[in-house]
Structure formats: C-alpha cells, structure tokens
Amino acid sequence: MECEKKCFMSNLLDYALDTYRSHFQKLPDFAAFAPGRVNLIGEHTDYNNGFVLPIALPLGTIIAGAKNGSSQVHIVSTSSQIGEKNFVIFNLPERGKVEKEPIKWVNYVKGVIAFFEGVVTEGFNAVVVSSVPVGGGLSSSAALEVSTYVFLEAIFQYHNSSLKEKALRCQKAEQLYADMPCGIMDQFISIMAEYGKALLLDCRSLKTTVVPFKTVEEVVVITNSNVQIELSSTEYSLRRKQCEEAAYLLGVESLRDVDLKTLEEYKTKLPIVIYKRARHVVTENARTVAAADALKNNDFITFGKLMIESHNSLRDDFEVSCRELNQLVDIAISVDGVYGSRMTGAGFGGCTVSLAEYMMVLMQ
Template sequence: MRPVELLPFVIERYTKVYGRPPRWVAAAPGRVNLIGEHTDYNDGFVFPMAIERYTYVAADYAEHDRPWVCFRSTATEATYKIELDPLPAPLPKGTWANYPLGVMVGFKRMGLNIPGLDLLVHSTVPLGGGVSSSAALEVSTATLLEAITNKTLDPVEKALLCQKAEHEYAGMPCGIMDQFISTMAREGYAMLLDCRTRKPELIPMDDPEVTVLVINTNVKHELTGSEYPTRRKQCETAAYILGVKALRDATLDELERAKPYMDHVVYKRAHHVITENERTLKAAEAMRQRDWISFGRLMYESHQSLRNDYEVSCAELDVVVEIASGLGLEKGVYGCRMTGGGFGGCCVALVKAHTVSEVEKIIKAEYKKRTAIEATVFATKPAQGATILKQ
C-alpha cells in the first residue's frame, strides 16, 4: 500500500476531530531490518528496508491564533496542549507526544517559527513490535514541519534531528538506522547503511518473485533494564582488549588470538558483532545478484548468532524461525531471523511471492499450536520513505 491510499481516511478522521480538514498531511514508514543486528552501536553495517505501514501526521493552524500545539492521536483519547515558547521540557516518560514534541523543539532550536497547530496522528505501523513506530512518528512530524516552515532539511540532518528528539524527549538512546531509513527509503530498494560514515547505499530489491514477511510474535518479555547497556559495555570491553576503536575494525582472526585474554561472554558478544558485519555485507552482495538462497542462509546464520552468541532471542522468536526453517525452500521460505533488539517482537522472513498466503497461514497456525499465542503476520515490499501528501 502506498501512503496516498489512506489519505482520504486521514483527512476524514481529522475533520471529525477538529471540525475542518487539515491543511497539511505528511507520512513516514516503519521499517524492518533484514540483517545486521546490534551492529549499529559498534560502528558497523545494518540493512533495513521501509515497510508498507505508515504513520500520518495531519495539521492545520490552531483556531483563534492560539499559541500552543494540540497533540491528538486516533489510537488514544489522551490530548496534550503544549506551548513551544519557552522551549518545553519533556512530558513524563512513556508519553507518546514526546516524540513529535522533541522534533518540534529541534526545529525551534534551528530558529524556525512553528505556529500554533491542531495536530492528529494516525498510524498503521505496529506499536512495540520492533518495526520502529517511534521513528515513523518523528520523521513524519519533521516532514510536516518542513512544509509548514517552508524549510527543507538535508536528509541526514533531518534524520539526526529526529534521533536527537528520541534521545532527549523520549529518553531512548537509539542508533541512527530507524530515522535514516524512514527518511531516505525508496520504493523497491533496501538500504545498506554504514553506521560509522553514515553513508547509505540503496540496493534494488525489486524482484517480483520475492516478498518479505513480517511475523510479530506479540510477545515482549519484561527486562530488568540492564540487558542492552550490559551488552554494549561488553562490546566496548572487547574492542578495548582488541585495541580497536570499535568492533567494526576487528577481524575474526584477531578475536581468536585475543580469546585467552577475554571473559567468555565478552568473547561471544564480539563474535556475534564481527560475524554479523560480515554477514550483512555478504547479504548486500547477494541482493545485488538476486541470490536469494544465499541471502536466506545468511538470515538463518544471523538468528543462530543472535540466539547463541548475543543471547537476545527468546522461545517465541525461536519457534517462528524453526517453523519457517521446517517449511524450507520447498514450501517457499528462503530464510528467517529475529529482527530488532530481541526478547520478543518480530521475525522477518524472505519468501517466494507466490507462496506468501500459504506460508503465512502455516506459520500462524503452527505458532498458535506451539505457544497458544496469535501471531500477527503481514507481507510487504520495500516501501517509499517520508513524503508530504497534502499542503
């Protein structure tokens, strides 16, 4: 689905809420990472694509010249009215309006004037499933503000502004992948992103014979809060022992030579990152060659590494990958892996396009049989990035 297809619905919902149609509507996609997990904060490579699920932000000038921005969403009754002068502090942690608010503050810091606005958010990006609903909201807000302020940002500057908003206002120390792909995606392309140089390379993924399947386990395991920072610290420790700036600079041979001087868990974390970077670059080459069998094999290897070396998988994610692997090429599945931070969320599978319906049906049925949980599954092609739909 292209974002313009839902525009009449978004206009209708806005009109119902505010009693008049919006002046502007912007949209930005969620994403799925095909391969390259927990490599971003190690200066490595990631390989996402935008999905055909979008977050829409519609707006008009506030009535009666009110100075505040009114934030509303079709997903919740909560409404927030916030003045932007002086610059506001973040709302309580977990408040959805922090994401667009942080972006607005970023525009204000650039000296751009934001008038009073009545704003409505509508999203088809699954929340909390590891497909970056937060970045979609930030980037759609930034795209809207470009139209309102008549100021087009450099795409990298725009993505970094959105990342900073998530750091400062949502309190989430995310990497750069999500905002980059939501901002710069092109329909029919995946993006190989070098997280050190911030250089994206768009690689055609327009083979009509293949489709991406996103399988949401609908599970998110409660964490203590230390799992991700601990792993990041372990990676930094490994890099220090190896004498490199980041694990991106280390080779497998160097890691093996340093193994006697490393804690076993630190070694495993480094082993994942180094091999995952290699897999990601190989996957990009496989996509260039339309070698989907090799691409699928790399996906399975990535999942095994995330499960065994990085230890961020969980039983439900493993079940999905086992089901997909059991179907195999004969039933149309090239490969499958967990995607996102882990401990729940989504898997991503590469499948033959003509088998999508049958593969989806089998995975959902078998997953429910083995876990007693309903999975949410959707197929997607690589989608276009952020766009202004009405101005």
C-alpha cells in the same frame, strides 16, 4: 477503529483526515507521511559503527494538522497500543532544550520540534495515525519522528535539502527526549527509502548504497510475535555497554574495527559474555556486507542462509531473542520455499522477517 489493524498507506490519509475533522471540526492544512522499516540483516550493529540493510514498509505514520495561533500544541494519537493518554496539550519547547512530558509518546514529537532546524513560530493542532505496530521492532518511533519533521517543514515552510541532517536531528530527539540510545538506521531508512530497494548503510561514515530488491518471484514476510518490546529496558542498555566494554578491552574505538581473527586471539583474555557479544557484532557486520552482495546478484539462497546465521547469533551470542521468536523462525524455515528467517529489531519480542518464494507463500 484501530488504525494499526486496518490501515495501509492507501487509506491511511483518509483516516487521518477523518480523525482530524472529528477532533477539530475542520480539515487540516498539511499532512506528512513516513514509513516504518524492517531490517533484513545487520542487528545491533548500528550503534557499533557497523553495517545495516533495512527496507521501508508500506506501513507508516501520518501526522496531519494546522496552525492554531497559540503557543501550544494540541495533539491526538489514535493508537490503542501506547497505553497512555491519547490527547495531550503541551507548550512549544525552546530550541534544543530538553523539557520532557510525562506522556512518553508525546516526547518523540516534542523532541523533533525542539531540534527542528527551522523556526516554529506558533503552535498547532495535529492528529497522529499509524499502521506500524508499536513495540513490534518495525520502527514506529522513527516513523513518528520523521513524519513530524516533514510536517514541520510543510507547515512552517522550511525545507532542508540534506536528508542526512534531518535523520540526525530526529535521532537526537529520540536519544534526548525519549531516553533511547538508538543508532541512526531507523531514521535514515525512514527518510531515504526508495521503492523496491534496500539501503546498505555504513553507520560510521553514514555512506548509503542503494541495493535493488524488486522481484515478482520473492517476497518479504513479517510475522509479529505479539511480544511487545520495551526498548528502554535494562537489557538493551546492557548490550550496548557490553559492546563498549568489548571495544575498550580490545583497544579499539568500536567493534567495527575488529575482525574475527583478531577477536579469536583475544578470546581467553575476555570475559565469556563480552566475547560472545563481540563475536555477534563482528560476524554480523561480515554477514550484512555479504548479504548486500547476494541481494545485488539475486542470490536468494545465500541471502537466506545468512539470515539464519544471523538469527542463531542473535539467539546464542547476543541473547536477545525469545521463545516466541525462535519458534516463529523454526516454523518458517521448515516451510518449502522459504530461503531464510530471523528475528528483526532490537529483540526481546517484536517480529521475525523471512524471505520466501512468492508462489509458495500463496499456497500456504
């Protein structure tokens, strides 16, 4: 059984309990859940100190387990998508020390243990089950990190009231253990999500603004291209370096500090590729703030237009889309009742997100 295909939050816990019992011949003592996310708008802006507008998903990750009285972690993943060994044993890492495992997915768990604020006094047995597609741009990694952190809080009876601190520790685990120079968005929404609400996050100040998004007439539709994302690829790192180069050439700390008028004045002084990367970030920040305002006012027509503009910018200026994503967006916006559609996540594959009238979706 592949949990990615059948498990939503309602039966994910039962699957975790059954899986743990089959591997360790007893029920776990604790279980923790964290959701995946979809970013409605605000792509490749987080590591540029910009704005993002994600919502949590009913898809998520559960880690369930119990102490085992040793200094080792025995952990099982049920995912068939990781392409690596599913059962791993590793020694508890020293606090803050980076000692990576050859099995990549394990490093997300090991990294969180290393940067957990409390004291991990002994090893544990655990299973990981998830309904978040791996490599789909829906933040399977952050869901694993956050569920692991919450699990550690439960099993070792240490609770930090600062959600921000938890998110930052999970981000650090991914950056140093998984070699992914990620922004803060994914961990923040996975920890801070509220039902029926989006989260406008200022990635510089880390200020969050809850944006109500609870309507029976509109629905968010996520479509998986089934083109798997390889986030550690050179293209993702290259985009980040290009943004840093743009900020350097413009004489600012980050592209957050540039408006479109200033950027246009520098257009002839910048390499064309660097200019295009900067133009996406600058305009995407403006779109994200405008989209949050539109959502607050239930102005879904404006929100949809901003989604389409975002996709076009990601496709043409940031060049992180792909043929399959472009086709999915074109198909979506050709359907009556769809306000807008765009690629979501880092790009190079993954999913699209669309906003549509609920009744029109039912009729398709």
